[in-house]
Amino acid sequence: MSGWVFMMGAVVCEVAGTLSLRAAVDSRRWYAVVTIGYISAFTLLSLTLAAGMPLGVAYGIWTAAGVALTAIFSRLLFHEPLTRMMIAGIVLIMVGVLLVELGTGPL
Structure with missing residues (x-):
């Protein structure tokens, strides 16, 4: 369980760092x-x-969550575009990460 807590913290810090880079x-x-x-x-x-x-x-979750949250928050904070195609790409990334995670378990 602590791995997930660390992961959530890593995502929050990475998104904060990336948004700060824009600022x-x-x-x-x-x-x-x-x-x-x-x-x-x-x-x-x-x-x-x-x-x-x-x-x-871990890397898949970290990057996928980072991409999705950065895109959403950059739209809200910096008024950058977030098109339907971009949203579809984010969904595809999430599906890919889910498949990688499911692939690590027993069949």
């Missing part, structure tokens, strides 16, 4: 948040792996 375009002060976010995300991802989650599953 840093306007104000360099955001680079501190970018640095802290990415260091925290990788640290929590390594703790996820140490808790026993397979690398393929």
Whole structure:
């Protein structure tokens, strides 16, 4: 169970770092948040792996959740586009990650 807690923290930190990177375009002060976010995300991802989650599953969940949440929050915070095709791509990524996760269990 702790692996999932670490994973959620890793996703939140990665998304915060990425959104801060976009904010840093306007104000360099955001680079501190970018640095802290990415260091925290990788640290929590390594703790996820140490808790026993397979690398393929962990990385897939981390990246898929990061892509989806970053796209949604960049739409809300920075008024960037989020088209139907982009949403379909996010759904396909999630389906792919689900298939990878299901593939790690017994048949």
